[in-house]
Amino acid sequence: MDAHYINEVLNGNTNAFSYFIRTYQNKAYGVAISIVKDEENAKDVVQDSFITAYSSLASFRNDAKFSTWFYRIVVNTALQSIKRKKRKNEVLGDYAITDNQKTACNNAIGLLEKQDLKKLIKGVFEKIPAKEALVLQLYYIDDQNITEIEEITAFTKANVKVLLHRGRTNFYKVLIKQKRKEFF
Amino acid sequence: MDNNDRLKEVLEKIDNVNASIDLEDVVMKAIREQESVNNRIASYKAKGYKALTVSVILTMTLGILFSLSSNVHSIEHYIITYSSIILVLIILFIQLEMGRTKIFDNHKNITI
Numbered sequence: 001m002d003a004h005y006i007n008e009v010l011n012g013n014t015n016a017f018s019y020f021i022r023t024y025q026n027k028a029y030g031v032a033i034s035i036v037k038d039e040e041n042a043k044d045v046v047q048d049s050f051i052t053a054y055s056s057l058a059s060f061r062n063d064a065k066f067s068t069w070f071y072r073i074v075v076n077t078a079l080q081s082i083k084r085k086k087r088k089n090e091v092l093g094d095y096a097i098t099d100n101q102k103t104a105c106n107n108a109i110g111l112l113e114k115q116d117l118k119k120l121i122k123g124v125f126e127k128i129p130a131k132e133a134l135v136l137q138l139y140y141i142d143d144q145n146i147t148e149i150e151e152i153t154a155f156t157k158a159n160v161k162v163l164l165h166r167g168r169t170n171f172y173k174v175l176i177k178q179k180r181k182e183f184f
Numbered sequence: 185m186d187n188n189d190r191l192k193e194v195l196e197k198i199d200n201v202n203a204s205i206d207l208e209d210v211v212m213k214a215i216r217e218q219e220s221v222n223n224r225i226a227s228y229k230a231k232g233y234k235a236l237t238v239s240v241i242l243t244m245t246l247g248i249l250f251s252l253s254s255n256v257h258s259i260e261h262y263i264i265t266y267s268s269i270i271l272v273l274i275i276l277f278i279q280l281e282m283g284r285t286k287i288f289d290n291h292k293n294i295t296i
Contacts, residue, residue: 022208030200047207
């Protein structure tokens with residue numbers, strides 16, 4: 001399907017690009033917001049990424065997946081954006097999370113309704129460092145595997161695994177912090 | 185079950201944590217504007233190449249005309265000289281018009 005619309009756009013049918021916007025804008029927004037942590041900035045990142053993708057579509061190799069190629073543009077644009085606006089990460093503390101705590105968290109969030117769970121995850125991702133939140137978003141929400149995340153982010157496989165581990169730990173830390181406040 | 189797998193299983197329920205967005209109109213508008221700017225740049229480039237070609241031809245023509253023997257001060261010589269100067273002015277004017285300087289329009293606006 002993607003290949004058909006790519007050919008249409010390359011043959012001069014600009015309107016065919018709408019298909020890509022409709023198909024990928026929400027996922028791209030999720031990726032962007034996990035990095036920039038701000039809705040308006042994330043929308044700007046998605047918009048810029050689509051324009052970059054449109055301009056560079058001729059350089060896209062048809063043997064690759066359009067989504068992987070496009071998410072990589074989104075990640076690069078978002079990382080450039082946060083480089084300009086140095087944002088301070090929340091200090092999450094340097095302590096270990098026990099298996100019991102993890103199990104308790106998983107059980108508790110497993111009981112939440114879909115909307116409450118979305119709200120909770122959104123809040124948690126906002127407090128996790130950009131790269132970790134990005135890897136968690138791609139792995140847990142967008143269902144990308146480690147190899148795909150490696151291609152999208154240009155991080156090494158080992159780095160992706162480290163970020164995933166750290167991201168999970170921070171995910172539970174933020175959850176435990178919030179547990180005292182609202183959700184549990 | 186491993187906690188990591190359990191987390192994956194719990195989060196499988198949701199495919200998007202953020203509210204949906206609709207950037208189709210904004211992005212398509214931006215793309216069309218970019219296309220229009222690119223087309224204008226391409227058109228200016230094409231006109232620039234045409235003007236450059238005309239200038240090269242003119243320079244060569246003038247070079248040939250003025251390299252003719254100057255000891256023949258005939259009426260033809262003066263005709264050639266003044267014709268060349270008029271030709272230069274006409275071509276300069278055409279080039280300025282091609283570059284959208286709109287000499288006549290501006291002149292009309294000033295006089296009105």
